[in-house]
Amino acid sequence: xxxxxxxxxxxxxxxxxxxxxxxxxxxxxxxxxxxxxxxxxxxxxxxxxxxxxxxxxxxxxxxxxxxxxxxxxxxxxxxxxxxxxxxxxxxxxxxxxxxxxxxxxxxxxxxxxxxxxxxxxxxxxxxxxxxxxxxxxxxxxxxxxxxxxxxxxxxxxxxxxxxxxxxxxxxxxxxxxxxxxxxx
Amino acid sequence: xxxxxxxxxxxxxxxxxxxxxxxxxxxxxxxxxxxxxxxxxxxxxxxxxxxxxxxxxxxxxxxxxxxxxxxxxxxxxxxxxxxxxxxxxxxxxxxxxxxxxxxxxxxxxxxxxxxxxxxxxxxxxxxxxxxxxxxxxxxxxxxxxxxxxxxxxxxxxxxxxxxxxxxxxxxxxxxxxxxxxxxx
DNA sequence: ATAACCATGTAAATGGTTACATGATTAG
DNA sequence: CTAATCATGTAACCATTTACATGGTTAT
Numbered sequence: 001x002x003x004x005x006x007x008x009x010x011x012x013x014x015x016x017x018x019x020x021x022x023x024x025x026x027x028x029x030x031x032x033x034x035x036x037x038x039x040x041x042x043x044x045x046x047x048x049x050x051x052x053x054x055x056x057x058x059x060x061x062x063x064x065x066x067x068x069x070x071x072x073x074x075x076x077x078x079x080x081x082x083x084x085x086x087x088x089x090x091x092x093x094x095x096x097x098x099x100x101x102x103x104x105x106x107x108x109x110x111x112x113x114x115x116x117x118x119x120x121x122x123x124x125x126x127x128x129x130x131x132x133x134x135x136x137x138x139x140x141x142x143x144x145x146x147x148x149x150x151x152x153x154x155x156x157x158x159x160x161x162x163x164x165x166x167x168x169x170x171x172x173x174x175x176x177x178x179x180x181x182x183x184x
Numbered sequence: 185x186x187x188x189x190x191x192x193x194x195x196x197x198x199x200x201x202x203x204x205x206x207x208x209x210x211x212x213x214x215x216x217x218x219x220x221x222x223x224x225x226x227x228x229x230x231x232x233x234x235x236x237x238x239x240x241x242x243x244x245x246x247x248x249x250x251x252x253x254x255x256x257x258x259x260x261x262x263x264x265x266x267x268x269x270x271x272x273x274x275x276x277x278x279x280x281x282x283x284x285x286x287x288x289x290x291x292x293x294x295x296x297x298x299x300x301x302x303x304x305x306x307x308x309x310x311x312x313x314x315x316x317x318x319x320x321x322x323x324x325x326x327x328x329x330x331x332x333x334x335x336x337x338x339x340x341x342x343x344x345x346x347x348x349x350x351x352x353x354x355x356x357x358x359x360x361x362x363x364x365x366x367x368x
Numbered sequence: 369a370t371a372a373c374c375a376t377g378t379a380a381a382t383g384g385t386t387a388c389a390t391g392a393t394t395a396g
Numbered sequence: 397c398t399a400a401t402c403a404t405g406t407a408a409c410c411a412t413t414t415a416c417a418t419g420g421t422t423a424t
Contacts, residue, residue: 029286033278033286034279034283080290084290088280088281089280091280091282091306092276092278092279093217093275093276094185094217094218095272095275097275098217098332099189102193103268106264115272119272140354141289141351142286148343148344151340151342151343152336152339155340159332
């Protein structure tokens with residue numbers, strides 16, 4: 001599943017410019033499970049235009065470069081449908097922050113705490129972002145996926161909050177850890 | 185954070201072959217937040233060998249190609265430490281399955297149910313895999329990250345289980361949805 | 369027989385990020 | 397004045413995936 005497919009998906013919901021599609025990945029319902037930068041969106045749009053999967057209307061604007069509003073075509077809808085019929089790849093998560101926390105013993109105390117705090121703040125932002133979204137107009141599909149993101153972010157935040165003190169303490173006083181632990 | 189860094193991380197815990205490193209990404213504690221194939225692991229190991237970050241001992245075996253057991257060097261530990269001091273990139277999740285469920289209305293009823301079932305089964309496998317792991321020898325760092333994976337997978341599974349019926353029903357009978365909903 | 373596991377590696381192709389290039393408007 | 401937002405696009409670089417290449421052992 002590449003940038004082309006996901007752009008086609010966004011356009012199947014409503015017309016959009018490349019700029020607006022990016023915002024969907026940043027602040028919209030896609031933010032939980034997909035991301036793409038301008039460097040992949042614009043070329044994808046251009047390619048699909050040449051393939052007849054989308055059309056484009058240039059809307060001149062005062063003082064700004066013309067907006068290019070893309071719309072999906074019937075051929076585009078067919079291709080999107082086909083793309084949704086291939087076996088999905090497994091989910092792929094890559095988390096540099098978790099790598100760092102995993103090797104937390106190699107960091108200084110304050111560095112480790114900073115990484116932890118930033119990570120927690122980051123997840124809170126993600127959750128806020130999902131919660132800010134107006135879901136009242138959404139189909140059930142979208143509500144379900146949105147709810148999945150909320151559930152996962154909440155679980156992550158809860159784990160971070162519940163274990164923050166223990167995680168940071170354990171590095172500072174390893175002897176105490178052994179003495180305090182019941183064992184078994 | 186690239187394959188080199190994460191391989192170095194694995195080797196900082198214990199010596200390993202490329203094959204064994206891959207297994208760590210598949211079934212080990214890294215499975216939640218990192219993945220890499222042979223196509224990136226072997227070249228990374230070769231490059232690090234030439235840079236003096238790791239050493240390699242060839243262990244001949246009966247009937248099989250010689251095992252190459254890699255060990256991290258002091259220079260390797262320094263580089264790893266440095267790599268852990270750059271600002272971490274944001275987490276990146278890519279989920280084809282959620283894209284499919286998001287556009288579930290474009291799939292046939294049985295296809296949609298199949299994607300859903302496979303996704304739930306996949307998450308259960310992931311959770312089982314983490315739970316099978318022996319964590320008793322692990323440091324607190326590792327336990328914390330392991331616990332994060334468990335918490336997130338459990339939340340995802342709960343959401344999938346709790347909403348499966350409603351998700352599938354909503355597509356089959358959209359009129360009923362409207363009639364049943366209290367609104368507001 | 370067949371599949372899965374052990375074990376390594378390369379080359380081509382794909383895909384994505386980052387830096388570059390441009391430039392007006394609006395809010396602080 | 398500065399930063400952010402709106403708005404598009406290319407080129408170079410980087411990283412990863414996939415297919416290819418090899419081949420014995422063990423379990424079903």
